[in-house]
Structure formats: C-alpha cells, structure tokens
Amino acid sequence: xxxxxxxxxxxxxxxxxxxxxxxxxxxxxxxxxxxxxxxxxxxxxxxxxxxxxxxxxxxxxxxxxxxxxxxxxxxxxxxxxxxxxxxxxxxxxxxxxxxxxxxxxxxxxxxxxxxxxxxxxxxxxxxxxxxxxxxxxxxxxxxxxxxxxxxxxxxxxxxxxxxxxxxxxxxxxxxxxxxxxxxxxxxxxxxxxxxxxxxxxxxxxxxxxxxxxxxxxxxxxxxxxxxxxxxxxxxxxxxxxxxxxxxxxxxxxxxxxxxxxxxxxxxxxxxxxxxxxxxxxxxxxxxxxxxxxxxxxxxxxxxxxxxxxxxxxxxxxxxx
Amino acid sequence: xxxxxxxxxxxxxxxxxxxxxxxxxxxxxxxxxxxxxxxxxxxxxxxxxxxxxxxxxxxxxxxxxxxxxxxxxxxxxxxxxxxxxxxxxxxxxxxxxxxxxxxxxxxxxxxxxxxxxxxxxxxxxxxxxxxxxxxxxxxxxxxxxxxxxxxxxxxxxxxxxxxxxxxxxxxxxxxxxxxxxxxxxxxxxxxxxxxxxxxxxxxxxxxxxxxxxxxxxxxxxxxxxxxxxxxxxxxxxxxxxxxxxxxxxxxxxxxxxxxxxxxxxxxxxxxxxxxxxxxxxxxxxxxxxxxxxxxxxxxxxxxxxxxxxxxxxxxxxxxx
Numbered sequence: 001x002x003x004x005x006x007x008x009x010x011x012x013x014x015x016x017x018x019x020x021x022x023x024x025x026x027x028x029x030x031x032x033x034x035x036x037x038x039x040x041x042x043x044x045x046x047x048x049x050x051x052x053x054x055x056x057x058x059x060x061x062x063x064x065x066x067x068x069x070x071x072x073x074x075x076x077x078x079x080x081x082x083x084x085x086x087x088x089x090x091x092x093x094x095x096x097x098x099x100x101x102x103x104x105x106x107x108x109x110x111x112x113x114x115x116x117x118x119x120x121x122x123x124x125x126x127x128x129x130x131x132x133x134x135x136x137x138x139x140x141x142x143x144x145x146x147x148x149x150x151x152x153x154x155x156x157x158x159x160x161x162x163x164x165x166x167x168x169x170x171x172x173x174x175x176x177x178x179x180x181x182x183x184x185x186x187x188x189x190x191x192x193x194x195x196x197x198x199x200x201x202x203x204x205x206x207x208x209x210x211x212x213x214x215x216x217x218x219x220x221x222x223x224x225x226x227x228x229x230x231x232x233x234x235x236x237x238x239x240x241x242x243x244x245x246x247x248x249x250x251x252x253x254x255x256x257x258x259x260x261x262x263x264x265x266x267x268x269x270x271x272x273x274x275x276x277x278x279x280x281x282x283x284x285x286x287x288x289x290x291x292x293x294x295x296x297x298x299x300x301x302x303x304x305x306x307x308x309x310x311x312x313x314x315x316x317x318x319x320x
Numbered sequence: 321x322x323x324x325x326x327x328x329x330x331x332x333x334x335x336x337x338x339x340x341x342x343x344x345x346x347x348x349x350x351x352x353x354x355x356x357x358x359x360x361x362x363x364x365x366x367x368x369x370x371x372x373x374x375x376x377x378x379x380x381x382x383x384x385x386x387x388x389x390x391x392x393x394x395x396x397x398x399x400x401x402x403x404x405x406x407x408x409x410x411x412x413x414x415x416x417x418x419x420x421x422x423x424x425x426x427x428x429x430x431x432x433x434x435x436x437x438x439x440x441x442x443x444x445x446x447x448x449x450x451x452x453x454x455x456x457x458x459x460x461x462x463x464x465x466x467x468x469x470x471x472x473x474x475x476x477x478x479x480x481x482x483x484x485x486x487x488x489x490x491x492x493x494x495x496x497x498x499x500x501x502x503x504x505x506x507x508x509x510x511x512x513x514x515x516x517x518x519x520x521x522x523x524x525x526x527x528x529x530x531x532x533x534x535x536x537x538x539x540x541x542x543x544x545x546x547x548x549x550x551x552x553x554x555x556x557x558x559x560x561x562x563x564x565x566x567x568x569x570x571x572x573x574x575x576x577x578x579x580x581x582x583x584x585x586x587x588x589x590x591x592x593x594x595x596x597x598x599x600x601x602x603x604x605x606x607x608x609x610x611x612x613x614x615x616x617x618x619x620x621x622x623x624x625x626x627x628x629x630x631x632x633x634x635x636x637x638x639x640x
Contacts, residue, residue, distance in 0.1 A: 094553040094554070094586055095553075096552065096553055100445065100524070101445060101446065101448075119520060120549065121519070121520055121523045121549060122524075122548075122549045122552045122553070123523070123524040123525075123529075123552070124520060124522045124523055124524070125420065125421060125445050125446060125522050125524055126421060126445060126446040126447075126522050127446075127521070127522065128421075128520060128521030128522015128523065129522045131521060131522070132520065132522070199441070200439060200441055200444065200448060200452065201447070201448030201451060202444045202445050202446050202447065202448015202449045202451075202452070203441045203443070203444055203448065204420070204442075204443040204444070204445055205443075209443075209529055209530075209531075209532075210529075210532070210552050210553070210555065211529075211531040211532060211552075211555035211558060212529075212530070212531060215555075228442075229440065229441060229442045232416065232442045232443070232530050232531070233414040233415075233416055233442070233530070234414070235530065235531035235535075235555060235558040238531060238555040238558060238559070238562075239558070239562065242558075242559065242562030242565075242566055243566060245562075245566075246562055246563060246565075246566035246567035247566035247567075266414055
C-alpha cells in the first residue's frame with residue numbers, strides 16, 4: 001500500500017489579536033497549548049492511526065484548554081449561558097456528524113462523532129442532542145467547569161455595549177479546529193466552538209454546518225474560524241473544495257480565494273486551515289492573527305500566531 | 321432598466337409516491353394546491369414584486385396546506401411532536417435567514433425571513449428561535465392546528481417499525497420550496513419542512529442549512545427535497561452553483577449532475593428545483609415523483625407529479 005505524506009494542521013481561532021497585549025509569557029502559554037494539541041494528533045498519524053482519530057484527539061485537547069473558545073473556556077451567550085457547536089467529517093466516506101447548542105458536554109467533538117457513527121442523522125441540536133449524549137454516555141461536566149472569569153467579563157462588556165462579537169480584545173479567543181491526512185490517504189476535518197460572545201439564544205454558527213465551517217471530501221479537509229455568518233453566506237469550506245475540483249485550482253490558491261475574495265468581499269473576517277489529498281497545507285486569514293500549528297511527516301512542528309495579510313508567516317512566527 | 325424573464329418554480333416534496341394510490345380525485349387535490357401556491361408567487365412577480373416576496377408567498381401557501389409536510393400537516397418526530405425547519409436566501413445580497421426545530425409557528429418561512437432581516441445571525445434554533453418569534457410577533461397556532469390524522473398514523477407505523485423515514489407510502493408527503501427570478505434580475509430561494517417521520521428529537525435536516533437544502537447567489541436559486549442527510553453530505557444546493565460558476569455547466573446539466581451523480585452515488589434520494597439568472601428552470605429528481613410546478617413570464621403554468629428517471633415530464637404530467 002502506498003503510504004501518504006501524512007500531516008495535520010490545527011487552529012485555535014482568528015481575530016484582531018492585539019500584538020501589544022501578547023507579551024512573551026502569554027505567547028508561550030498559547031504556543032505550549034497549540035504544541036500539545038498538535039502533538040497528540042500527529043502521534044496518532046505517526047502510529048498509523050486514522051485522520052479521523054487524529055483530528056478528534058487534537059480538537060479534544062483544544063476543547064480541554066481554557067485558553068480557547070470551545071469546550072472549557074467557551075464564551076457566554078446573551079443569557080449568560082454556554083451553548084457549544086461542533087462538527088466532524090471524514091473525506092472518503094463523506095460521513096459527517098455535528099451538534100449544536102449543547103451544554104455541559106466536556107468534548108462536543110466526541111458527541112459530534114457519536115452522531116456520525118451511531119445515528120442516521122447529521123446534525124442534532126439542543127436538548128435532543130443532550131439526551132442522545134446521555135444515552136451514549138458522553139462525558140458531562142458541571143457548569144462551573146466551563147466558567148472562565150475573563151470570558152464572563154467579556155460577556156458583561158459586550159452586553160453593556162449591546163454587541164455580538166468574537167473575543168476581539170481579550171487575551172483569550174477563538175473557535176478551534178483540526179484537519180488531517182493519514183498514511184492511508186484519508187482526510188478528515190473537525191471544528192468546535194462556543195460561538196460568539198453575547199450571541200442570541202439559539203444561534204447556530206458556521207462550525208457545525210457541513211460546507212460552511214467544516215468540510216472534508218476526497219480532495220481536501222477544511223476547518224474555518226471567524227465571523228460565522230459570513231462563512232455560511234459563501235459556503236466557505238465546501239467552496240474551497242469546488243474551486244479545486246471544478247476550478248482546477250491548487251489548495252493554496254483556492255483557500256486564499258475563499259478568504260481574500262469571497263469572504264472579504266462581503267465583509268467577513270477570519271481564516272481557515274486546509275489540507276489536500278497530497279499533503280499540502282494552507283492556513284490563510286484576513287485578521288491580524290490566527291492561532292495555528294501544523295506538522296507534516298518527517299518535518300518539525302510549525303506554530304504561528306500573527307501573520308501578514310497574505311496569510312504568510314511573519315518573522316515573529318517561529319519554528320519550534 | 322432591463323426587464324428579466326421573471327419566473328418561479330415550486331415543489332411539494334419528492335419520494336416514492338405510489339401511482340396506484342394516486343387516483344384522479346387525489347391528483348386533482350394536489351394539482352389544485354400546487355396551482356394556488358404557484359399563482360400567489362407568480363402574481364407577485366407579474367406585479368413587479370421581488371423574488372424574495374414571491375418565494376415567501378408561495379411557500380407560505382404550501383405551509384398552510386395540510387397536504388404537504390411543512391407548517392400545517394408537518395410530520396411527527398420520535399417524541400410525537402412537530403419540529404419544523406425553514407430557510408430563505410436572496411441571491412444578489414447573499415442575505416440568508418433560517419430557523420430549525422421550531423414549534424407552533426404557523427409559517428416558519430416568515431420566521432426565517434425575520435431572522436434574515438432583523439438579526440445579525442443566519443440560523444436560530446429551538447426555544448431561542450421561538451422566543452425571537454414572540455418578540456417579532458410572528459403568528460403562532462395551537463398544537464391542534466398542526467395535527468393531521470394521517471401523519472399521526474404514519475408516525476405510529478414508523479415508530480412500530482423503528483424507522484426514520486420520508487412519507488413514502490402515504491397520500492401526503494414532502495418538504496416544500498420555491499425559487500424565483502424577478503423582473504429586476506434578482507434570485508431567491510425558500511424551503512420549509514417538518515422533516516422526517518419519527519426523526520430523532522433535535523434532528524436538523526438539510527432544509528435550513530444554506531448550501532445543503534437551500535441556496536441562492538447571483539447565478540442560481542435552489543431548493544431541495546428528499547433524504548436530507550445525503551443532501552448535506554454533497555452540499556447539494558451550493559454544489560449546483562459551483563458547477564455553473566467554476567465548471568461552466570448549464571443550470572440543467574449542473575442540476576442533473578447533483579441529483580443523478582453526486583446524490584445518487586452515495587445512495588441519496590430526492591430532487592431539487594432551480595432557476596438561473598437567465599430564467600431557465602430545472603427540476604430533476606431520482607424518485608418516482610416530485611410534486612412540482614413552474615411558470616415563466618408570458619407562459620402558461622406547468623404542473624407535474626410523476627416523471628422519468630431523467631427528471632423529464634412524462635405524458636401524465638400536464639399543462640393546465
């Protein structure tokens with residue numbers, strides 16, 4: 001059997017991170033968290049594991065880390081609650097599972113996987129999804145587990161200003177996601193999020209919507225982050241695949257077109273990570289920064305936070 | 321200003337309608353309902369109204385008709401309840417609004433439009449969406465309004481057999497939708513559904529997912545019906561647009577490719593209606609029938625129920 005150049009990329013959200021607030025100590029915290037999440041996924045691929053297992057492992061690690069807006073550390077909606085969304089998709093089989101508006105689930109990505117593997121459905125939401133979680137014995141956590149003081153402060157500020165927003169000016173911020181190609185040539189994508197601070201009760205963003213925030217087929221795997229409503233309006237993740245398939249564009253050209261043309265033209269902000277069936281990786285974003293990391297077979301891990309408008313690494317991105 | 325060849329197409333669902341159960345009297349009932357829904361939308365276009373107003377008018381009429389699985393006459397989920405989904409999208413602006421898992425709303429398509437016009441969000445679900453409906457003074461109806469004895473019988477049968485299904489063998493069946501091009505050249509699409517009989521509590525299908533069951537951009541407007549999970553897995557509605565935009569295919573070639581290749585290859589069943597910016601209409605389906613009707617500027621209305629595998633009208637389809 002041909003062995004593919006397995007690789008994995010992860011993100012921890014994109015937005016207008018302020019450089020001046022990112023001191024060396026805080027930067028190190030993020031880098032360590034990204035590095036740890038990347039390692040667990042890469043180790044799976046190195047050991048012959050599937051892309052599906054790798055993206056679940058990396059996303060679970062990011063969900064467990066309170067620095068990111070998913071699982072523990074999720075933002076608060078307009079009612080001061082957590083409502084989390086997640087999706088997972090396997091490229092070759094087109095199997096996909098997603099959950100929306102779930103509370104108290106430690107790892108929403110595990111629940112999304114259970115929907116994919118144990119139901120006839122793709123997307124379950126709200127209390128019906130939570131009931132299914134109990135049936136599947138998916139781990140729950142008490143409300144206090146998800147509470148982060150900084151998130152609550154951001155929520156109170158957003159509420160006072162009557163704004164729905166990404167975590168713009170905090171030290172912490174962002175949806176999480178992972179994409180991977182395994183040694184057998186299979187692709188998978190996973191995304192998990194707490195959504196937007198002060199979002200309306202019942203709002204579902206792009207993350208759990210296959211084709212918008214999450215997508216995988218036999219060509220590429222994609223996970224997006226940013227102002228979700230705009231990603232939906234350009235069906236960002238699946239559009240990338242269409243540009244490759246029908247427009248005969250490379251992964252990187254397609255990824256840039258989605259972010260710097262389709263998304264930007266309608267005023268959307270954010271970024272995406274994508275990997276194709278040959279092991280190329282692209283991570284464009286039109287915001288000041290995107291927490292991101294990647295590693296390909298036989299290469300060193302790469303971690304970045306800020307970047308140029310073209311999505312390239314700037315000098316302050318570093319190889320570790 | 322150039323006046324476009326305005327036109328509208330509607331559907332009332334696709335599935336394995338059994339010809340032997342469709343006697344002349346029942347057929348007439350469906351034709352009358354389709355004709356009435358088509359007329360209200362066409363009249364709007366004829367009077368210079370927008371594509372958006374036309375699809376809302378037609379879909380509302382179909383929601384109000386208990387023959388179809390949307391609004392009044394929606395199917396029952398696994399808990400014996402109604403949970404309705406709907407979406408609306410305007411092509412030129414890419415504005416889109418959707419609701420999922422809403423109960424007691426007479427016209428879910430009106431609520432989807434309110435989400436589009438009065439929130440920063442695209443998709444609201446469950447109790448959060450219902451609360452928004454109250455705030456917007458969207459018309460509610462008591463539970464009894466939605467109850468149809470035949471639907472309940474189908475539900476009890478499906479529950480006994482432990483099956484999730486479309487309304488396969490009943491006289492009544494199907495999601496509803498409309499697509500239109502108006503005289504100013506704008507496109508719009510709308511879809512509304514009660515989902516699948518005996519579906520799991522909290523299941524969201526393709527209808528309210530932009531790109532899957534509903535889509536509109538400056539190229540085409542699309543509304544799908546069938547086994548929703550499969551439409552999601554091929555991002556059916558937006559794929560059609562991609563095939564036109566990047567694959568340079570005609571509307572009809574693209575629509576057929578989505579249904580007879582992408583959808584069919586993974587075992588999906590159903591159909592779609594689509595209109596492009598030049599006023600072409602395509603209505604392919606791979607099931608035995610699809611309730612459908614269309615009318616273009618200066619032409620007579622066209623209504624069909626059964627059809628050939630290629631989606632063409634068969635002799636028993638008729639011009640009225």
